[in-house]
Amino acid sequence: MKTAQSLMSMALAAAITAVAGAALADTPKRGGTANVVIQPEPPGLMLGLLQNGPTQMVAGNIYESLLKYDHDLEPMPSLATDWEISDDGTVYTFTLKEGVTWHDGEPFTADDVVFSVTEFLAETHPRLRVSLAHVDRVEALDDHTVRFTLKQPFGPFLGIFEVGSMPMIPKHIYEGTNFQDNPANNTPIGTGPFKFEEWDRGSYIHLVRNDDYHVEGQPYLDEIYWHVIPDAASRSVAYENGDVDILPGGSVENFDVPRIAALPNTCITGAGWEFFSPLAWMWLNNREGPLADKRVRQAVLHSIDREFAKDVIWNGLGNVPTGPVSSAVRFYDDDVPRYDYDTERARALLEEAGYDGEEIRLLPLPYGETWQRWAEAVRQNMQEAGFNVTLQSTDVAGWNQRLNE
Numbered sequence: 001m002k003t004a005q006s007l008m009s010m011a012l013a014a015a016i017t018a019v020a021g022a023a024l025a026d027t028p029k030r031g032g033t034a035n036v037v038i039q040p041e042p043p044g045l046m047l048g049l050l051q052n053g054p055t056q057m058v059a060g061n062i063y064e065s066l067l068k069y070d071h072d073l074e075p076m077p078s079l080a081t082d083w084e085i086s087d088d089g090t091v092y093t094f095t096l097k098e099g100v101t102w103h104d105g106e107p108f109t110a111d112d113v114v115f116s117v118t119e120f121l122a123e124t125h126p127r128l129r130v131s132l133a134h135v136d137r138v139e140a141l142d143d144h145t146v147r148f149t150l151k152q153p154f155g156p157f158l159g160i161f162e163v164g165s166m167p168m169i170p171k172h173i174y175e176g177t178n179f180q181d182n183p184a185n186n187t188p189i190g191t192g193p194f195k196f197e198e199w200d201r202g203s204y205i206h207l208v209r210n211d212d213y214h215v216e217g218q219p220y221l222d223e224i225y226w227h228v229i230p231d232a233a234s235r236s237v238a239y240e241n242g243d244v245d246i247l248p249g250g251s252v253e254n255f256d257v258p259r260i261a262a263l264p265n266t267c268i269t270g271a272g273w274e275f276f277s278p279l280a281w282m283w284l285n286n287r288e289g290p291l292a293d294k295r296v297r298q299a300v301l302h303s304i305d306r307e308f309a310k311d312v313i314w315n316g317l318g319n320v321p322t323g324p325v326s327s328a329v330r331f332y333d334d335d336v337p338r339y340d341y342d343t344e345r346a347r348a349l350l351e352e353a354g355y356d357g358e359e360i361r362l363l364p365l366p367y368g369e370t371w372q373r374w375a376e377a378v379r380q381n382m383q384e385a386g387f388n389v390t391l392q393s394t395d396v397a398g399w400n401q402r403l404n405e
Contacts, residue, residue, distance in 0.1 A: 028220045035244045037235050037251040038205065038226040040367060040396045045196065045205070046185040047167040048116070049124050052400070056164040057248060058205055058226050062103075063190035065168060066094055066113070066146075067161035071274050073330070075158050079108065079168060079191065080146075089153035096144040100214045102170050103189045103196075110140035115171035124179055131160045156331075162275055163192075193219035202228055232368055236260060249273065253369050254315040277326035280318075282378070290358050299349035301339035303385035304378055313374045346385035357388045364391065366399050 042054040047063045066080035075083075080094040100108040117138050121128050134154040139147045150157065160166055168191060173184045188196050191214070194207035205226040209219055227244055229235045232253045238244045239252075239260065249270075252260060261268045284291045284300065291297055306320045319327055323336045360382070364375035379389045394402060 030217075030220050031222055032220075034221050034224045034246060036224060036226050036246040037229060037238070037244050037248065039229070039232075039235065039248075039251040041202065041228040042205075043397050043400060044185060045188045045199075047164065047188070047190075048120055048169050049180065049185065051125065051127060051164055052396075053250070054396075058207070059167075059188060059190075060163050060192075061194040061207055061224065062188050062192045062196055063163055063167040064192045065161045065163040065166045066096075067158070069159075069162060069275055071271060073159065073274055075161070078161075078163075080161075083158075089155075090150045092148040092150075092157065093141075094146045094148075096146065097214060098144055100191055101212055102172075102191055103210060104170075104173075105212075106170065106172050108168070108170075108191050109143045110146045111143075112168055112171045113146045114138050114140050115175060116169040117166065120169045120174055120179060121166065125165075128160065128165055131157070131165075194221075194224060197223075204228060232256070250367060254313070254317055257315065257317070274328065277328040279321055279324065279326055280314075280374075281321075281324070290353075290355055290360065293353045293355075295349045295353040296355055298339060299346040299353070299355075299385060300382065300387075302342045302346040302349065303382045303387065305341045305381055307341065309374055309377060313370060313377060343381075343385050350386050355386070357386075360387055360389045362389055362391050363394065363399065363402060366394060366396050 038054055038058060040054055042050070042052070042058055044050050045055060045059045045062065047055060047059040050059075064079050066078060067075045068078045070076055077097070079097055079100060081097050083092060083094045085092055094113075096108070096110060096113070102108055117128075117132070117135075122132060131154075134150050134152065134157065136149045136151045139149070141147055148157075170184075170189055173189060174182055186199075193210050193213045193215070195210050197208045198204075198206040200206075205228075207224045207226070209222050213219065227238070229238055229244075232251075235244070235247065236252050236256055239247055240263065247260070257268070260266065282300070282304075284297055286292050286297060291300070310316065310318055310320050321327065322334050322338065325332050327334070362375055362379060365371045375391055379391055382389045
């Protein structure tokens with residue numbers, strides 16, 4: 001009999017950012033280099049094929065979508081300058097910005113939008129496919145006008161045009177090719193403010209200023225180096241020594257954030273994560289094995305001390321979720337069934353389900369010590385409730401493969 005497997009995963013890491021250097025000027029100035037930590041090293045930068053956090057963090061500077069969003073998640077122009085919605089809420093017509101070019105100099109047009117959505121991303125992007133199920137057709141009315149016609153009104157539709165959810169892909173490079181094996185995946189070409197320059201695997205990713213960027217005067221920086229530093233303690237030291245300027249959320253362990261935040265010329269922010277409002281969750285294999293029984297899954301929920309995880313493992317950085325929708329988004333409703341920490345209730349459910357001690361394999365997200373500590377705490381919680389749990393370790397590429405399989 002196959003053993004059941006559980007995955008601990010998360011869209012993005014904890015929402016803390018630290019920045020070193022002199023006080024920020026009121027008006028940004030042109031020039032300079034940003035040295036940023038990227039943790040872990042992305043498996044690739046082709047944003048249409050990979051949607052994990054590290055890929056989105058780097059490649060989000062290379063690619064763009066039709067819209068971007070403010071801190072209140074209201075849509076703002078990006079590759080589209082404006083849009084109209086029909087009275088019945090089923091037709092969305094976007095006007096594209098003129099004069100936009102791909103990093104290789106080719107013009108960006110409505111044909112790229114149609115190709116990106118209906119051919120490339122429809123095949124490669126599982127998150128977007130769920131939203132595209134509401135779309136009847138996508139049409140290029142002219143070079144700078146695109147019309148989306150929905151099968152029925154879909155309220156969240158204007159929220160799917162974020163770059164990680166709907167990156168624009170160059171048709172002239174990918175049409176008629178095997179998307180997964182296209183050599184251009186190694187040298188990504190977008191319309192964004194920065195261009196791919198070099199990737200020294202295991203060391204750094206180098207992006208340079210797009211001098212032909214369609215927003216006048218931007219970007220301000222000349223270049224960005226994304227540094228790969230595998231050890232969390234070494235990342236902290238690199239920041240303290242001035243070797244790196246920016247520590248994105250998750251690049252140092254949670255317990256180290258207060259110490260780093262107290263360093264001179266350092267500021268921190270939790271802003272910038274509003275769109276994803278990330279949740280940390282356990283993904284259970286409910287197709288076979290013990291976890292196919294709903295009572296066993298309920299026992300898992302009752303066995304885990306999530307308040308302990310929040311206060312101790314995550315150092316109070318976050319809230320305990322009540323379901324799959326983050327409390328930070330407008331669709332949240334707390335009127336849902338609760339599964340409070342209750343070891344005895346978990347034991348009773350396992351006995352009722354006839355759980356016989358079959359092995360449960362727990363695969364932590366390989367993003368640092370915090371995740372490993374959390375996996376160990378979860379294993380202890382579940383063992384106290386009567387589960388037979390073993391931890392399995394892997395690197396990022398192995399984790400992605402295990403998840404896909």
